[in-house]
Amino acid sequence: MKNKIVVAVDGTAGSGKTATFATVAKKVGYEFIDTGLMYRAFTLLCIESKVDFLNKEEIIKTLVNFDFSVINGKPYLNGKEVEKRIQENDIVKFINYVTPIPEVRKFMVNAQRAMVTGGGCIEIGRDITTVVLPDADLKIYLDSSVEARAERRFKQNQVLKIKNNNLEEIKNSIINRDEQDFKNGLRKVENAWLIDNSNIPIEDVVNMVVDKIKELEGK
Numbered sequence: 001m002k003n004k005i006v007v008a009v010d011g012t013a014g015s016g017k018t019a020t021f022a023t024v025a026k027k028v029g030y031e032f033i034d035t036g037l038m039y040r041a042f043t044l045l046c047i048e049s050k051v052d053f054l055n056k057e058e059i060i061k062t063l064v065n066f067d068f069s070v071i072n073g074k075p076y077l078n079g080k081e082v083e084k085r086i087q088e089n090d091i092v093k094f095i096n097y098v099t100p101i102p103e104v105r106k107f108m109v110n111a112q113r114a115m116v117t118g119g120g121c122i123e124i125g126r127d128i129t130t131v132v133l134p135d136a137d138l139k140i141y142l143d144s145s146v147e148a149r150a151e152r153r154f155k156q157n158q159v160l161k162i163k164n165n166n167l168e169e170i171k172n173s174i175i176n177r178d179e180q181d182f183k184n185g186l187r188k189v190e191n192a193w194l195i196d197n198s199n200i201p202i203e204d205v206v207n208m209v210v211d212k213i214k215e216l217e218g219k
Ligand SMILES: Nc1ncnc2c1ncn2[C@@H]1O[C@H](COP(=O)(O)OP(=O)(O)O)[C@@H](O)[C@H]1O
Pocket: 011, 012, 013, 014, 015, 016, 017, 018, 019, 020, 152, 153, 155, 156, 197, 198, 200, 201, 202, 203, 205
């Protein structure tokens, strides 16, 4: 009888967390939670509520109107499906005003912790191995070079037909997001497994992780 485990994943913007671990979750029959969607959806709510992003109180007050759910793998904001909308450039432009606010992070951390009720779950983000799930059975820190991540995001945007897709701008945005993420506490904790996938095909990373989960389930 295998004992399903809790997997916590952090990593830099565009390193491949979603694509890699959504596939891993499918292969091992685990639930997959992408906490970045929550921050993106909340940023969208702030945009729609026309908040002044320089006014932290206004952003914090908006939390009372924030109703987020994931149904059949798609994110919903106040009952409306927002999967593509929250990948648009305006979200990336404003999200760094939202993610550093302690009251916002406290709200999100509580919600994200409550989503994991036991083994059989993979949760990804920036503070999962450090704050949300510090006692996870398996902790992974995924990273890639800025160049590799910019190239991938550029190609991803082409597929998604994201407007104003510019490689140099993406590279600068990744550098800015990294800076903000590190300020927000993104780091590799001692007992996390570092995977640098700059030159490793996604299929190989998926297989490495699936093997590790199966090994730990058997323990
Ligand atoms: N090991 C890899 N090699 C090449 N491309 C990858 C690899 N892992 C992920 N990608 C691609 O990189 C892009 C960004 O991945 P994504 O999962 O959105 O990153 P994140 O969730 O960390 O922001 C996607 O197009 C994805 O398919």
